[in-house]
Amino acid sequence: MSDFRFEILGRDGAGRTGIVHTGRGDIRTPAFMPVGTAATVKAMLPQSVRETGADIILGNTYHLMLRPGAERVARLGGLHKFCGWERPILTDSGGFQVMSLSKLRKLTEEGVHFQSHIDGAAEFLSPERAMEIQRLLGSDIQMVLDECPALPAGEDVIEKSLALSMRWARRSKAAFGVQPGKACFSIVQGGTFPHLRARSAAELMEIGFDGYAVGGLAVGEPQSEMFATLEALTPLLPQDKPRYLMGVGKPSDIVGGVLRGIDMFDCVLPTRSGRNAQAFTWNGTLNLRNACHTEDQGPLDPACRCPACRQFSRAYLHHVVKANEIIAAMLLTWHNLAFYQDLMAGLRAAIAAGRLQSFASETLARLDSRRD
Amino acid sequence: MSDFRFEILGRDGAGRTGIVHTGRGDIRTPAFMPVGTAATVKAMLPQSVRETGADIILGNTYHLMLRPGAERVARLGGLHKFCGWERPILTDSGGFQVMSLSKLRKLTEEGVHFQSHIDGAAEFLSPERAMEIQRLLGSDIQMVLDECPALPAGEDVIEKSLALSMRWARRSKAAFGVQPGKACFSIVQGGTFPHLRARSAAELMEIGFDGYAVGGLAVGEPQSEMFATLEALTPLLPQDKPRYLMGVGKPSDIVGGVLRGIDMFDCVLPTRSGRNAQAFTWNGTLNLRNACHTEDQGPLDPACRCPACRQFSRAYLHHVVKANEIIAAMLLTWHNLAFYQDLMAGLRAAIAAGRLQSFASETLARLDSRRD
Numbered sequence: 001m002s003d004f005r006f007e008i009l010g011r012d013g014a015g016r017t018g019i020v021h022t023g024r025g026d027i028r029t030p031a032f033m034p035v036g037t038a039a040t041v042k043a044m045l046p047q048s049v050r051e052t053g054a055d056i057i058l059g060n061t062y063h064l065m066l067r068p069g070a071e072r073v074a075r076l077g078g079l080h081k082f083c084g085w086e087r088p089i090l091t092d093s094g095g096f097q098v099m100s101l102s103k104l105r106k107l108t109e110e111g112v113h114f115q116s117h118i119d120g121a122a123e124f125l126s127p128e129r130a131m132e133i134q135r136l137l138g139s140d141i142q143m144v145l146d147e148c149p150a151l152p153a154g155e156d157v158i159e160k161s162l163a164l165s166m167r168w169a170r171r172s173k174a175a176f177g178v179q180p181g182k183a184c185f186s187i188v189q190g191g192t193f194p195h196l197r198a199r200s201a202a203e204l205m206e207i208g209f210d211g212y213a214v215g216g217l218a219v220g221e222p223q224s225e226m227f228a229t230l231e232a233l234t235p236l237l238p239q240d241k242p243r244y245l246m247g248v249g250k251p252s253d254i255v256g257g258v259l260r261g262i263d264m265f266d267c268v269l270p271t272r273s274g275r276n277a278q279a280f281t282w283n284g285t286l287n288l289r290n291a292c293h294t295e296d297q298g299p300l301d302p303a304c305r306c307p308a309c310r311q312f313s314r315a316y317l318h319h320v321v322k323a324n325e326i327i328a329a330m331l332l333t334w335h336n337l338a339f340y341q342d343l344m345a346g347l348r349a350a351i352a353a354g355r356l357q358s359f360a361s362e363t364l365a366r367l368d369s370r371r372d
Numbered sequence: 373m374s375d376f377r378f379e380i381l382g383r384d385g386a387g388r389t390g391i392v393h394t395g396r397g398d399i400r401t402p403a404f405m406p407v408g409t410a411a412t413v414k415a416m417l418p419q420s421v422r423e424t425g426a427d428i429i430l431g432n433t434y435h436l437m438l439r440p441g442a443e444r445v446a447r448l449g450g451l452h453k454f455c456g457w458e459r460p461i462l463t464d465s466g467g468f469q470v471m472s473l474s475k476l477r478k479l480t481e482e483g484v485h486f487q488s489h490i491d492g493a494a495e496f497l498s499p500e501r502a503m504e505i506q507r508l509l510g511s512d513i514q515m516v517l518d519e520c521p522a523l524p525a526g527e528d529v530i531e532k533s534l535a536l537s538m539r540w541a542r543r544s545k546a547a548f549g550v551q552p553g554k555a556c557f558s559i560v561q562g563g564t565f566p567h568l569r570a571r572s573a574a575e576l577m578e579i580g581f582d583g584y585a586v587g588g589l590a591v592g593e594p595q596s597e598m599f600a601t602l603e604a605l606t607p608l609l610p611q612d613k614p615r616y617l618m619g620v621g622k623p624s625d626i627v628g629g630v631l632r633g634i635d636m637f638d639c640v641l642p643t644r645s646g647r648n649a650q651a652f653t654w655n656g657t658l659n660l661r662n663a664c665h666t667e668d669q670g671p672l673d674p675a676c677r678c679p680a681c682r683q684f685s686r687a688y689l690h691h692v693v694k695a696n697e698i699i700a701a702m703l704l705t706w707h708n709l710a711f712y713q714d715l716m717a718g719l720r721a722a723i724a725a726g727r728l729q730s731f732a733s734e735t736l737a738r739l740d741s742r743r744d
Contacts, residue, residue: 038691038692039691039692040698042697043702045699045702045703047679067691067694068666068687072687075667076669082685082687082691083688084683084688311418311456313448315444315448315454316454320410320411320412322439323410325410325412326415326647326702327417331417
């Protein structure tokens with residue numbers, strides 16, 4: 001089994017391309033991780049996710065701990081076997097969703113008590129329990145538990161939250177222990193305050209992690225603010241460890257993140273949009289519900305090799321969207337994930353060829369050309 | 373292009389196995405036709421439908437005339453191209469669904485006026501229009517328009533309806549005209565009155581059709597009554613033409629139909645059940661919602677080669693059903709369609725081997741062994 005390590009194959013400006021080696025296989029970077037919240041990338045079979053080009057998917061600790069339960073998944077042979085995906089899986093720590101989905105939260109130094117949004121059951125998550133759950137799931141890249149303050153928040157709130165998150169990161173790392181082939185990533189917090197981001201990064205680097213995520217961005221702030229935060233932050237992070245921008249994003253966010261040295265991304269946007277009639281193409285986004293597609297015999301995106309584009313017309317996709325047919329979600333999700341993976345492949349090739357800047361400019365111009 | 377013709381390869385008792393040749397390919401009989409109401413077999417991609425073993429699918433004239441519209445489908449290249457299924461398609465005439473789905477019906481000798489259940493628009497269906505729609509769709513097997521009386525109904529009502537249906541059958545045949553490689557099937561009506569069924573069959577045979585469907589069964593009557601009706605009817609139908617039992621049915625209905633000389637079936641049961649957590653297996657039906665499956669690591673059906681059975685456990689299927697994930701509908705629909713096609717393959721092989729009766733008895737005993 002391969003040890004966990006990050007191999008950088010090429011650089012272009014701040015951008016990097018490489019391979020994250022794990023015990024379950026390689027992840028080509030920059031990488032986009034489709035979100036498989038409840039042990040399924042919604043509306044996709046695992047082999048179809050792989051066909052889009054994904055090397056890794058993401059699972060949500062919060063959802064899986066509530067249903068079917070981490071101990072149950074372990075008894076059933078682990079998350080990979082359970083959900084039919086044998087390649088790497090990254091799990092989040094559950095912290096973000098405890099804040100956004102659960103009811104009656106009570107935060108202490110020890111951890112967070114909350115009620116399940118499914119059945120109201122009393123639940124508890126601490127750094128140690130979050131890591132135990134991720135180990136039970138069999139996750140290949142495990143995230144430390146951090147505290148996610150509700151935003152917008154002032155500097156004092158962010159600073160206090162950050163201090164707690166740093167103590168939790170230390171406990172998370174200790175709980176992770178030694179797991180050959182697997183990784184423990186920490187999460188840089190600090191809002192849009194550069195000195196807090198820097199302090200967070202320094203403290204986490206002192207503890208030492210296999211990778212560094214950037215949390216608390218893409219939560220409603222302007223894209224320029226997110227980019228400014230990344231520009232200040234990524235030079236402070238270790239050059240030889242993967243950097244993961246959590247929950248991001250739109251295609252232009254990803255291009256901008258790669259330009260600023262980010263290696264990994266995840267976002268529900270391609271899958272959620274696919275269930276909502278929205279398609280990403282190299283010439284911008286399309287809403288298949290719009291009447292302009294009613295008799296359009298052309299493919300969604302002539303450049304794409306996914307089943308939605310190879311076998312069906314825009315007119316058909318419009319029809320199944322209007323008729324609320326499940327195949328609409330299946331085809332548009334597949335297309336959007338294929339588009340995201342094609343975008344990542346384009347970014348990797350551009351970095352390797354030393355033409356990241358021009359690829360980014362051309363891509364951003366094309367992506368902006370249509371939005372309906 | 374092959375002419376439309378029915379080739380019988382083997383007989384066993386009243387059962388037959390053979391091939392329906394069409395301009396778009398062969399249909400092995402006895403055949404089960406998955407229902408693709410609105411230009412999609414719900415929750416399935418066309419290639420997946422084919423992988424289950426289906427040679428033909430069914431489209432609903434009523435739904436397609438309302439949305440996206442027959443003329444539109446024709447402008448888009450026909451139903452096969454539109455929905456990505458290049459093999460044979462049978463379309464019904466719309467008569468049954470006008471009675472069951474539409475609002476404010478008004479029946480005349482000429483046809484039926486009704487309101488669309490989608491947007492309330494005024495619509496009209498006559499024998500000539502029903503055949504025109506099916507021709508516009510490009511259907512390979514086109515059904516005559518018949519009148520479907522609301523049941524239960526007395527003999528006088530059935531007899532009057534039957535007389536109208538026979539006049540409509542004649543007009544439908546005339547409207548069908550000559551279409552090489554394609555077929556026009558008529559529909560024997562007459563409720564459970566043997567003399568009316570016999571009269572209907574005789575009149576339709578006098579007109580002369582490429583195939584004979586049996587309508588108005590499986591509408592709530594006991595299975596024994598349906599079988600009795602078939603036993604009296606099928607000997608009266610031409611030996612050399614395919615016989616199609618419309619809207620049927622449960623696995624045991626299909627076995628009983630084949631024993632009584634039926635060649636073709638369609639039913640929403642495998643697809644609808646798949647969206648409702650029910651799975652058909654060789655050892656009976658399972659409801660994946662039931663808690664007994666929570667930690668069951670075994671496959672749905674060890675005899676099945678579909679993705680649901682090869683790649684996932686019952687525990688996983690239970691989980692995605694409980695979580696209302698789209699993959700639950702995708703996997704259980706695929707499995708149910710694969711089961712139905714395996715059942716048809718078993719029936720075909722049994723007839724060819726002259727062991728239909730023992731195959732039927734053994735299968736019915738196994739199917740009855742579990743129902744949860």
